[in-house]
Amino acid sequence: MESAAEPAAEAREDPREAKRLAILRAAARIFTERGYHTTSVADVAEALGVSKPFLYYYLKNKEDILFACSRIATEQLHEVLDQVRSAPGTGWDRLRLLFRGYARVMCTDFGICLIRSTTPGSLPPELRKRLYAGRRRLNSEVERIIAQGIADGSIRSLHPRMASFALFGAFNWISNWYRSDGPMAPEGIADAFLDLFARGMAPSREDRGGD
Known part of the structure; x- marks a missing residue:
């Protein structure tokens, strides 16, 4: 599984933060490979070639490690939101970008x-x-973008919150089956999912031969 991009510039400047980030990257990878509940702090320490006391100098316990890894992902998602807010286009264009x-x-x-x-x-x-x-915050932003799309005509009239729940339900499940060596990149999977949401599964007249 690919690792996340550098979460913050200060990690490159602060040696302690850089070490903490290295621990989190290793832990996140091991949690992915072995499962969170079956991975111990000792497993993370062994993978890094350090002692458990060394890990405890940077993070309190396994729950703290999971929370810190999750916070990094949350911050990256908020960076995506910031990009979407300043992006031009219709509601659908911005939903696709997000x-x-x-x-x-x-x-x-x-x-x-x-x-x-x-x-x-x-x-x-x-x-x-x-x-x-x-x-x-992310859910609310998606609902707002959907409402914008309804207003500008790029999304049909529907319930924004229900649509948001459906989108997140589908996209969250990707993490259970995605493989970095698979045939599609994450953006390609997103495009395929959004096409399914946009067009549904019923065949068009063209698909039926124009009947």
Whole structure:
């Protein structure tokens, strides 16, 4: 699984933050490969070739590691949002741009951690609540873009929140089956999904031979 891009410039300038980020990258990769619940802090330490006390100097426990990985993915998604806000085009154009970026992030190890952090028992309630605050912001933004598309005629009249739930339900599941060595890149998967949402599965007249 591909790793996330550099989350912040300060990580390149602060040696401690750079080490912390290296730990998080390794942990996210191992969580993806072995599963969060079957991976221990000792497994992460072994993969990095360091001791458990070394890890505990940077992160408190396994839940803290998962939360930090999920926070990185959340921050990357908010960067996508910032790009979409300044992008021209119709509501549909901007929705497509957003979900191409969303798929790109969610196909990284950090993105997969974000999905797994919502599984009951993965994180304490207070940490899950903090992550949900960021995700609610994303949901609200998608609903707003859908409403814009309805207003400008690029999206048919429908319930924005229901459409948002359907889109996120489909795109979140990508993290369960995506493989970096597969035939499609994340953006290609996003385009295929959005085409399915736009056109549905019923054949057009052209598909039926013009009947």
